[in-house]
Amino acid sequence: MRLDRAACACLWLLPGLPFLAAAGDTACVTCHTAQTTHFRATPMAQALETVAVSDILKQHPDLAFQEGPYQSRIVRHGDSSILTVTRGTETFTVPLLWAFGRGQAGQTYVFEYNGAFYESRASFFYALGALDVTMGDQNTKPQTIVEAAGRHMSSMEARDCFGCHSAGGVSAGKLHMEAISPGVGCESCHVAAAKHADAVRAGDTSAAKLPHLAALAAEDMAALCGRCHRTWSQIALTGPRGVGNVRFQPYRLANSKCFDGADSRIRCTACHDPHEALPTNLASYDSKCAACHATALHTTVCPVGKTNCAGCHMPKVELPGAHARFTDHQIRIARAGDPYPN
Amino acid sequence: MCVCGSSPAARFGAIAKPRQRGTDAFVCQPRDVARAIARFAWLALWLAGAAWCQQPPAVEEILRHAIALHQAGDVAAAIPEYRAYLKQVPGNVMARSNLGAALSRAGLYEEAIVEYKKALESQPGNAPVRLNLALAYYKAAEISQAAAELARVVAEQPSNRQAIFLLADCDLRLGENKKVIELLSPLEPQSPDDKALIYLLGTALIRDEQTARGQVLVDRILRDGDSAEARLLMGATKMSVRDYAGALKDLKQAVELNPQLPDVYSYYGMALASTGDTPGAMVAFRKELESNPNDYTSNMQLGVLLKQEQNYAEARHCFQRALGVRPRDATVRYQLATLDLQEGRTKEALTELEKLTREVPAFVAAHVSLATAYYRLQRKEDGDKERATVLRLNAEKQATEPGVTGK
Numbered sequence: 001m002r003l004d005r006a007a008c009a010c011l012w013l014l015p016g017l018p019f020l021a022a023a024g025d026t027a028c029v030t031c032h033t034a035q036t037t038h039f040r041a042t043p044m045a046q047a048l049e050t051v052a053v054s055d056i057l058k059q060h061p062d063l064a065f066q067e068g069p070y071q072s073r074i075v076r077h078g079d080s081s082i083l084t085v086t087r088g089t090e091t092f093t094v095p096l097l098w099a100f101g102r103g104q105a106g107q108t109y110v111f112e113y114n115g116a117f118y119e120s121r122a123s124f125f126y127a128l129g130a131l132d133v134t135m136g137d138q139n140t141k142p143q144t145i146v147e148a149a150g151r152h153m154s155s156m157e158a159r160d161c162f163g164c165h166s167a168g169g170v171s172a173g174k175l176h177m178e179a180i181s182p183g184v185g186c187e188s189c190h191v192a193a194a195k196h197a198d199a200v201r202a203g204d205t206s207a208a209k210l211p212h213l214a215a216l217a218a219e220d221m222a223a224l225c226g227r228c229h230r231t232w233s234q235i236a237l238t239g240p241r242g243v244g245n246v247r248f249q250p251y252r253l254a255n256s257k258c259f260d261g262a263d264s265r266i267r268c269t270a271c272h273d274p275h276e277a278l279p280t281n282l283a284s285y286d287s288k289c290a291a292c293h294a295t296a297l298h299t300t301v302c303p304v305g306k307t308n309c310a311g312c313h314m315p316k317v318e319l320p321g322a323h324a325r326f327t328d329h330q331i332r333i334a335r336a337g338d339p340y341p342n
Numbered sequence: 343m344c345v346c347g348s349s350p351a352a353r354f355g356a357i358a359k360p361r362q363r364g365t366d367a368f369v370c371q372p373r374d375v376a377r378a379i380a381r382f383a384w385l386a387l388w389l390a391g392a393a394w395c396q397q398p399p400a401v402e403e404i405l406r407h408a409i410a411l412h413q414a415g416d417v418a419a420a421i422p423e424y425r426a427y428l429k430q431v432p433g434n435v436m437a438r439s440n441l442g443a444a445l446s447r448a449g450l451y452e453e454a455i456v457e458y459k460k461a462l463e464s465q466p467g468n469a470p471v472r473l474n475l476a477l478a479y480y481k482a483a484e485i486s487q488a489a490a491e492l493a494r495v496v497a498e499q500p501s502n503r504q505a506i507f508l509l510a511d512c513d514l515r516l517g518e519n520k521k522v523i524e525l526l527s528p529l530e531p532q533s534p535d536d537k538a539l540i541y542l543l544g545t546a547l548i549r550d551e552q553t554a555r556g557q558v559l560v561d562r563i564l565r566d567g568d569s570a571e572a573r574l575l576m577g578a579t580k581m582s583v584r585d586y587a588g589a590l591k592d593l594k595q596a597v598e599l600n601p602q603l604p605d606v607y608s609y610y611g612m613a614l615a616s617t618g619d620t621p622g623a624m625v626a627f628r629k630e631l632e633s634n635p636n637d638y639t640s641n642m643q644l645g646v647l648l649k650q651e652q653n654y655a656e657a658r659h660c661f662q663r664a665l666g667v668r669p670r671d672a673t674v675r676y677q678l679a680t681l682d683l684q685e686g687r688t689k690e691a692l693t694e695l696e697k698l699t700r701e702v703p704a705f706v707a708a709h710v711s712l713a714t715a716y717y718r719l720q721r722k723e724d725g726d727k728e729r730a731t732v733l734r735l736n737a738e739k740q741a742t743e744p745g746v747t748g749k
Contacts, residue, residue, distance in 0.1 A: 155621055237706065
């Protein structure tokens, strides 16, 4: 039997994430002004938004998508976006509620129908500037007009999607929509930040202590980030195999020959500051490689170049259906024509 | 002889009347039990009659009193009487067996097992006592022990259909589908309309993925009109070919037709979980466990769902119950080890995972968790070794999957 979820458009959370009630970043900004302010501008902080504030839907007030006999349209009316699917004389209309994703690929929508959440079958893709079939749904064909509108999400799938794309909505393993704060928040990583804030206000320094995330080793950091970006264990256990796993960076990184779980120089935050926007200038990462490879023999003999290491050793890979290329975090000597190492 | 009606074959009246929902899963209807015990007790009296007559009158009176209490259903009073008698006449096998029956009736299965075993030490060839021992094991959820004893009974009494069906039921619970097929297939041509046999054999065939042959048996049950049993089998068949939506419809009907049918909520729960209704699945598994607390599948599946909800204490309880039914089951042992890992008992998890990977070297999930445990304990080399094993096993598996290139 199958107790797992179907692959959804977004990254996919496996069980075990200890979500706690979020303090909300308003409590954090008072003391941690720079980090909070910078973080608010990152794609992670905007990983979920209500349809009312979705810039993409505002900028694209009439989106259309044809799939076989089904015609889908997302039309803006004030602060709402209404999805209408038609087939002949049959029509299904539903207001979209949530917009998932502000990353490099696109945005997927979620609506409610008959008391359950549904993931929209059509997503907006930046590269196309238009709608196309949502990632993960390419190999299915809708049999009904409701299926053409979206895919039913199980309660656990909804919990996991909202759990990663928001803060505060999941406690004791259950989704509480009334407590949700859209987008990744401070407490998504800094678990128990609410208690910390309370203790600071009360002047209780011992109770104010939080786990020092900057001291985590590579393995533990991969486990922390992997709660949402997926860990090596999760992908090794449930897949996907092949190029489909290129977007699960902690898994790819842990497969690298140079990955050492005890070495902080190869941990996620060695290259990525989660409080800042992602640098896209490849040369800015060279110093990270040099932390280990500056004096190593193979660096001096690299026949290709001395800069932009990641350009060759972490090649971009086209992810089918995503209309986007992802950086493969499995650091390696990537030769032209080599198969995708899995 | 007490033969409980809790096995699936009992659904068709082959063994005894079906069990009552909402009571102990392994307790027969009281009237059946009383009758069975009475028959057994009188048989014991008859067999031991000559020996009794030679006992001093006072001792004889104790036993007579014990049997009278037992027959009247007052097992609480009968037990000390039997014990008092056996203190003076420890070699009376039938009195000891009666004590076992009374203990079993009182739900004291472990103590009943002790008495039955003592009785069998004196008379190892006593098949009725061995059958009762098997039933006590069955009721105590020690299914593998029950199966071992039943196999001995069947070997001695190859035409004892009650023992055969109960053995088949035990083997089904143990996941030994091929054994069930081997046991029941020879009986099928002689009893083509025996619904208990068809049900057990059909279930084993479907679980063994011999769906076509299983379907023939389902159709044979359907000839007699719509029934919960037929719907359950059809649902199970559809589940086996991953037609979850179709299975859900059949299983919903099965639940409506007879919510007291053993296993019906277990299958219904699996269909609900497979179609995304996790809360509904949890309710269904709990309903199955209300009437059958030791149901392996419901305990396992509910445990997995509870674990996903981070309700680790209840998940552990479910897994431990499942382990009680299948003590060597790798899947449930793995689930318990991952719970340990989740709750920070890394060393305990490590010990079990090392054992599991030695026993089942191709168990990818166990290797994955073992790698995690090694890394948590700062044993990088061992962790790397496990990761390499996982990648190798995944690559081997991938190579056997049609249409997958790995690129």
